[in-house]
Amino acid sequence: MGKATVGTLGEEKRVDCNIHLETKKSGGIDLELHSKVEVMYGDANRELIREGLSFFGIKNARVIIEDYGAYPFVLRARLETAVKRAVPDINDEFLPEFRDKCLYKSLRGRFRRTRLYLPGNFPNFMINAGLHNPDGIILDLEDSVSPTEKDAARSLVRNALRVVDFYGSERMVRINQIPMGLEDLPWIIPHNTHLVLIPKCVSCADVQKVDEKIEEIKKEENISQEVFLMPIIESALGVIRAYEIASASTNVVALAIGLEDYTADIGTQRTKEGRESFFARESLVNAARAAGVQPIDTVFSDVDDVEGLRKSTLEAKSLGFEGKGCIHPRQISVIHEAFMPTEEEIEKAKKIVTVFLEAKERKLSVVSLGSKMIDPPVVKRAENIVRLAIKTGKLDENWRNNGQGL
Amino acid sequence: MAKDYKLEENATGRLVPTTINGEKAVPYQGVGKYKPTGKKTAPPIATCADYPDDGNKVVGNLKTALLKAGIKDGMTISTHHHFRNGDFVTNAIFDAAAKIGVKDLRWFPSASFPCHAPIIEHLKSGVVHHIEGSMNGPLGEFASKGKMKGMGVLRSHGGRYQAVQDGEVHIDIAVIAAPTADPFGNANGLYGESACGLLGFALADSQYADRVIVVTDHLIDFPCYPWQIQGNYVDYVVVMDKIGDPEKIISGTTRITRSPDRLLIARMAAQFLRDAGIMRDGFSFQAGAGGTSLAFVDYLSRFMREANVKARFVRGGSTEFLAEMLEEGLTDYILDGQTFDLKGIESMREHPNHVDTSPFTSYNYHGKGMFATMVDAAILGATEVDVNFNGNVVSHSDGMLLHGIGGWQNTLFSGCTILTVPTFRNRIPILVDEVTTLTGPGELIDVVVTERGIAINPERKDLIKAIKGSDLPIRPITELKEEAEEICGGKPGKPNLGSRVIAAIKWVDGTVIDAVRQVLD
Numbered sequence: 001m002g003k004a005t006v007g008t009l010g011e012e013k014r015v016d017c018n019i020h021l022e023t024k025k026s027g028g029i030d031l032e033l034h035s036k037v038e039v040m041y042g043d044a045n046r047e048l049i050r051e052g053l054s055f056f057g058i059k060n061a062r063v064i065i066e067d068y069g070a071y072p073f074v075l076r077a078r079l080e081t082a083v084k085r086a087v088p089d090i091n092d093e094f095l096p097e098f099r100d101k102c103l104y105k106s107l108r109g110r111f112r113r114t115r116l117y118l119p120g121n122f123p124n125f126m127i128n129a130g131l132h133n134p135d136g137i138i139l140d141l142e143d144s145v146s147p148t149e150k151d152a153a154r155s156l157v158r159n160a161l162r163v164v165d166f167y168g169s170e171r172m173v174r175i176n177q178i179p180m181g182l183e184d185l186p187w188i189i190p191h192n193t194h195l196v197l198i199p200k201c202v203s204c205a206d207v208q209k210v211d212e213k214i215e216e217i218k219k220e221e222n223i224s225q226e227v228f229l230m231p232i233i234e235s236a237l238g239v240i241r242a243y244e245i246a247s248a249s250t251n252v253v254a255l256a257i258g259l260e261d262y263t264a265d266i267g268t269q270r271t272k273e274g275r276e277s278f279f280a281r282e283s284l285v286n287a288a289r290a291a292g293v294q295p296i297d298t299v300f301s302d303v304d305d306v307e308g309l310r311k312s313t314l315e316a317k318s319l320g321f322e323g324k325g326c327i328h329p330r331q332i333s334v335i336h337e338a339f340m341p342t343e344e345e346i347e348k349a350k351k352i353v354t355v356f357l358e359a360k361e362r363k364l365s366v367v368s369l370g371s372k373m374i375d376p377p378v379v380k381r382a383e384n385i386v387r388l389a390i391k392t393g394k395l396d397e398n399w400r401n402n403g404q405g406l
Numbered sequence: 407m408a409k410d411y412k413l414e415e416n417a418t419g420r421l422v423p424t425t426i427n428g429e430k431a432v433p434y435q436g437v438g439k440y441k442p443t444g445k446k447t448a449p450p451i452a453t454c455a456d457y458p459d460d461g462n463k464v465v466g467n468l469k470t471a472l473l474k475a476g477i478k479d480g481m482t483i484s485t486h487h488h489f490r491n492g493d494f495v496t497n498a499i500f501d502a503a504a505k506i507g508v509k510d511l512r513w514f515p516s517a518s519f520p521c522h523a524p525i526i527e528h529l530k531s532g533v534v535h536h537i538e539g540s541m542n543g544p545l546g547e548f549a550s551k552g553k554m555k556g557m558g559v560l561r562s563h564g565g566r567y568q569a570v571q572d573g574e575v576h577i578d579i580a581v582i583a584a585p586t587a588d589p590f591g592n593a594n595g596l597y598g599e600s601a602c603g604l605l606g607f608a609l610a611d612s613q614y615a616d617r618v619i620v621v622t623d624h625l626i627d628f629p630c631y632p633w634q635i636q637g638n639y640v641d642y643v644v645v646m647d648k649i650g651d652p653e654k655i656i657s658g659t660t661r662i663t664r665s666p667d668r669l670l671i672a673r674m675a676a677q678f679l680r681d682a683g684i685m686r687d688g689f690s691f692q693a694g695a696g697g698t699s700l701a702f703v704d705y706l707s708r709f710m711r712e713a714n715v716k717a718r719f720v721r722g723g724s725t726e727f728l729a730e731m732l733e734e735g736l737t738d739y740i741l742d743g744q745t746f747d748l749k750g751i752e753s754m755r756e757h758p759n760h761v762d763t764s765p766f767t768s769y770n771y772h773g774k775g776m777f778a779t780m781v782d783a784a785i786l787g788a789t790e791v792d793v794n795f796n797g798n799v800v801s802h803s804d805g806m807l808l809h810g811i812g813g814w815q816n817t818l819f820s821g822c823t824i825l826t827v828p829t830f831r832n833r834i835p836i837l838v839d840e841v842t843t844l845t846g847p848g849e850l851i852d853v854v855v856t857e858r859g860i861a862i863n864p865e866r867k868d869l870i871k872a873i874k875g876s877d878l879p880i881r882p883i884t885e886l887k888e889e890a891e892e893i894c895g896g897k898p899g900k901p902n903l904g905s906r907v908i909a910a911i912k913w914v915d916g917t918v919i920d921a922v923r924q925v926l927d
Contacts, residue, residue, distance in 0.1 A: 071833055
């Protein structure tokens with residue numbers, strides 16, 4: 001007979017619960033529920049727990065639940081983890097219904113200016129994360145989850161992917177370091193994960209292993225949709241191999257840098273000025289561009305320093321980065337504003353795009369603005385600025401035809 | 407306790423008592439429908455011959471003052487809540503009353519706080535019969551469980567003034583805790599250790615009570631000026647060592663919320679005022695001191711600066727945020743009903759255009775007009791809002807009485823009343839099919855701003871038209887409610903309520919808009 005406990009650790013208990021489960025030989029289900037939302041959802045909770053136990057074929061058990069207002073997807077995940085800890089040979093997944101709102105797709109070339117990290121075993125921030133409009137939301141299975149809770153986080157993240165509306169943000173998961181991260185993939189790939197972040201990536205083999213495992217799962221589950229990859233470079237060796245990592249698979253769409261571990265690896269401290277990481281950042285931008293993927297900057301960890309964040313983002317932009325990590329929703333709008341093209345940039349970009357399109361229409365092989373020749377990378381950058389200007393509302397979609405053109 | 411009341415359906419269809427603690431009560435008839443006639447009440451005529459010529463009304467202690475004021479069984483004792491959760495005076499009054507041995511008092515505070523939990527012992531022992539005023543925290547729970555002998559009555563700040571003025575509530579003894587006072591009884595809240603800003607909530611009490619006692623820990627020589635409370639109304643002055651805990655009376659600094667969801671709501675509310683054209687030169691608004699309100703003021707200030715727009719007046723709940731608007735010239739005046747932080751008090755002391763107001767000037771529905779109707783926009787909270795825009799601020803979805811009405815009902819009369827609420831909080835739906843306790847009718851609630859979108863009352867076609875072209879997410883309130891229910895896991899269950907009415911909710915005109923039932927275990 002098995003016995004297990006699962007649930008919140010530490011102070012923060014909101015919208016989570018603790019479950020203690022002990023399977024028995026006889027006596028049926030003995031359920032004791034203490035709930036903060038007893039009046040509103042006590043009966044619904046009891047029904048859900050009984051449904052879950054019967055799904056797993058557990059007929060006799062003592063179950064004690066301290067409920068702090070856990071949403072149904074949280075309660076389901078916690079129950080599943082408790083059952084699997086108590087009876088290790090159970091493998092079934094107690095899946096909540098896949099909501100339509102969770103089925104939208106992503107695009108290879110979409111903006112990835114902001115990606116908001118959410119601790120994967122911590123349900124409270126998941127529900128409203130998408131309201132703050134980050135370009136991507138990362139459900140994290142790695143550093144924010146303690147080694148003993150990886151199983152709990154996996155089922156919670158899986159349920160969140162099936163139930164929580166992220167309102168159009170790209171649905172990302174950061175798996176654990178390879179090889180452990182490979183075990184995370186079956187929990188997330190069948191549930192419309194758009195992008196997988198591979199932490200502490202040091203070789204193209206890391207990327208290929210992830211790619212192969214994803215292909216295998218996709219085949220089993222009959223999924224045709226692409227799953228994008230964003231390796232995170234966090235070491236001296238990773239920086240040296242950045243180009244081969246970025247070009248290890250066609251599914252890699254972006255390359256990110258993680259400076260916390262990198263600075264430790266090169267034997268120094270991380271500073272706000274960031275001189276110690278200049279080489280790594282610029283190498284990463286160069287490698288990403290060479291491989292044709294987006295270079296993405298590290299997180300800015302002082303949540304209260306809005307000015308510092310703005311400066312750091314403007315610097316990242318000037319170095320060639322296209323995005324930055326966030327650890328708090330308040331950072332999102334600051335980063336978006338900093339990445340917003342200036343009026344000057346937009347005007348210049350409009351001119352370049354216009355002459356390029358005109359040259360194309362006239363089938364000219366050379367594009368020039370005034371006396372200056374314009375090469376394809378310049379056109380590409382200009383197109384990117386125009387696209388961003390349209391997305392951020394600084395330029396009308398039909399700017400060429402409504403008087404905003406040249 | 408046996409039921410000594412009958413229930414009748416009021417204009418909203420809610421069943422309400424027609425007698426409250428033995429006195430007749432009028433069921434709610436609709437907004438602006440009930441217009442009583444007759445004269446206001448008046449205090450007894452006093453004679454200077456009975457008061458000392460040197461103006462010294464100081465007596466030894468609170469007990470002596472209560473005895474001199476003629477305290478008897480069944481009397482009504484009033485207090486004010488300018489000291490919020492740091493009030494030492496109220497508990498001292500009822501401890502003294504217990505020692506004197508009187509019973510069945512009616513406590514008539516302008517609001518109660520968790521620091522008043524000791525009153526529960528006096529309710530149990532019979533010194534206090536019942537409370538007419540907000541019942542927060544432990545007192546709310548005590549009353550909700552049906553343990554209070556009499557029926558509670560909850561009124562708005564304006565409704566409290568109206569009830570006293572109209573003679574619905576006769577105050578036998580008013581006790582006014584005053585941060586600074588002189589021996590004649592002139593008093594203010596601007597100076598002294600326990601400074602709280604103003605004393606407007608005690609105005610009706612000073613004007614209409616039979617006997618008035620001023621209690622202070624900062625007695626100065628005559629004259630105490632400004633005299634927010636006039637000594638000519640005062641019978642006795644008592645000096646206590648400490649009348650309150652300064653740290654709990656006001657906050658040193660008031661902080662904007664850090665919650666990203668609340669910041670989002672605050673920003674959308676400010677943007678609504680801007681995009682609907684309410685934010686324009688010479689406009690006015692009212693916002694409270696909660697974290698979301700402060701963030702709202704901060705965002706609105708930014709928008710006003712960007713658009714070079716200036717307000718004529720701002721009503722508060724003043725805080726450093728309003729004080730800074732005044733200093734910066736973003737508003738000509740602050741009309742202050744209640745001061746929440748040090749900077750607010752300093753501003754009131756120093757700035758001629760930071761004006762103290764009272765429930766009489768701002769909120770009294772039985773007056774010749776009130777400021778509340780002249781405010782262009784009010785930004786308020788709620789514990790529940792329903793699909794008909796009705797609001798609840800006094801109870802939670804579990805049926806427990808937990809908050810007072812404050813000025814909430816009164817401010818609903820603004821030109822554009824905005825409730826800023828999350829659609830749900832920690833799996834507790836805030837947007838519901840029907841509010842547990844009806845505190846404010848939907849016809850006065852114009853806009854509900856949530857983290858998932860903004861609902862505009864369909865009756866406000868002008869606002870719907872004015873906001874066209876804005877990029878704000880305007881959505882039907884039913885859609886927002888359904889989204890909240892989907893996330894929380896279906897329609898919430900209802901609390902198990904008994905038939906007994908434990909408190910009546912008054913509307914601003916003294917009629918009964920709803921009744922609160924006992925919560926069964």
